[in-house]
Amino acid sequence: METKEILTQVEQTWTLYRLENDQGMSVNFLNYGGIITDISVPDNDGQIENVVLRFKNYEDYISNPVFFGALVGRVAGRIKEASFYLNGQTYQLGKNERSHHLHGGQEGFHSRVWNVTPYENEQEIGAKLSLSSPAGDGGYPGNVEVEVTYILTNDNRFIIDYKAETDEVTPLTLTNHAYFNLSGGAKRTIDNHVCLIDSTKIAELDEELIPTGEWLDVNNTPFDFQNKKELKNVFTNETTQQKVASGGMDHYFKFNGEKESAIHLEDPESGRTLDVTTDQPGVVIYTSNSLPEGIKLLEGEARRHVGICLETQSSPASLHEKGFPDVLLSPENPYHKRTVFSFGKRR
Template identity: 55%
Template sequence: MRIEKKEIHEKWIEYTLTNDVGMSVSVLDLGGIITKIMVPDRDGNIENVVLGYRNYEDYQANPNYFGAIIGRVAGRIQGASFNLNGETYKLAANDGENHLHGGPRGLHQLVWEASTFESDEEVGLTLSHRSVDLDSGYPGNVEIKVTYTLNNQNQLILDYAAKSDQTTPLTLTNHSYFNLSGNLKNTVHNHQVTIDSSKFVELDSNLIPTGMLLNVSETSFDFRSGRALEEGFNNDFEQNKVAGSGYDHYFIFDNAQEHQANLLDPDSGRVMLVNTNEPGMVMYTSNTMEEGLKLAEGSSRKHLGVCFETQASPASLHHEGFPTVILNAGEDYNKQTIFTFLIED
């Protein structure tokens, strides 16, 4: 196990966590951005399985949120406002009339305080930040810690901890784009996805939840037994078309299977298992990604990666029946997501 530190343009530090069995994860103190995850394929080739920029300067703006911690609230908040305890809070509108991923000055653009730890079995990085009252319009002073742990079972464990002195919305996630083909050799069309979910959130033409939960049965959103992502890319189902020929939807977990989700690339043999105590996740398949961005291993294009954004639902701020994002004053926020990388037998 080891940790390496690299200074980036005298502004940021990139920490690379390496285990004893050939996996490594690189993370910037800027936005907690995961820049690389290096894992072997079935032939032992160790390659990167997340999207990242070729030039580190591009992480400063990072409009695609590559690899970043997202918050205070991940996802879209309708009308860039919400009501809480009789008060109306106005947020920055950075997605048309709506508020997206914590706004233009969200957690993804901050330099976090960093500390590392190491043992015989794991190596890790803890990032800390204090978000002050009315930061981006949200109430409460919130102490946040996000910990990345890599162990010898090729598990990347993300632990999110927070506490606020006022009741406030909070749901944090990581916005890595996974592509298990390795070094962006292919798009994710042939990636097989399984999601333990029988219901997903309906979106309108602005990708805002309508307040309706839809049953996945007999639709391209039924991933309970696994299916290729391209089945949704090429589907005439209205919800696939709304998202730009793909997925950008919140799935509520049934918690009936061993894993909440998994991802398989049949060509490389790489598998990623997802376990979390979050109530659901947004699966986004880079439907609107612009072409020609200079990425570490090539140029960006549509459907080049898939995000598994484990979180609660910001739709709960405007509709009943959705997993709440409200954190009560003084309450401990403790969420965990584990990404386990394996090789298909």
């Protein structure tokens, strides 16, 4: 496994790790935030290109307002009013999006230096990333030990395996916030990407992107991806929920569990495909509807609909509403979830 030291302007030294398989596919990530900076895979012509968004300058990962490629926790998603009630006590968390708590707060897992232990065998190459989160961290109860394993197999599967244990009941749901663009080098937007999502229900959002507690049926709406269709169908068809998300998707989809892949994505021009399988109950689909202006990517400036996030997770709405996938972790039931990203070529 290759490594490279990265010296930032704030006098932090990070390590960049590179996983590469026998097919030429590779994954680069930092010990800072577990941030994935590169996933390079071949297209139909064998050209290997990066298919995730990345900053031009490593220092930009320090603020990282859009969570490019980062491990997110303790709780992925938005917690309403940055607070929750648990076992007779109200817990107040840091506010980092209006009056709400987003993706673990300003100092969440995306901003920590993780311990990394690489490994390799005949079938795969990988690395175990570990982190200790003490009681009171970010306002959350319980001492939590987290282990995330990045695995690259020789059949072009990138696997993220999440584990966590606690000594006290506490909210926890982990995800990775990579932005995918299968065109390679972000040369095109995701408008013409073809998508399938094994879901008939999305969580309705209010004007501040907080779930209202209601589920909406996607049948015969722009959010219906039960059959393959281009993502631009949701970008160009204005609905109340599309407008709430600034002209795209930023919604929790509850999986049906009826299809082999929970999510299928393909770029017709390059021929690259991505199939996602997971034991998570749902996914937040975010289509980079409102990236801040001026963000410098290695491949140019960020623009609208330049990437899609596939944030497999439970729902923090369960802390305030009934009927949502639970995010509570207990000492008796350790957290163990897995998401598999299988890259291929369109036949």
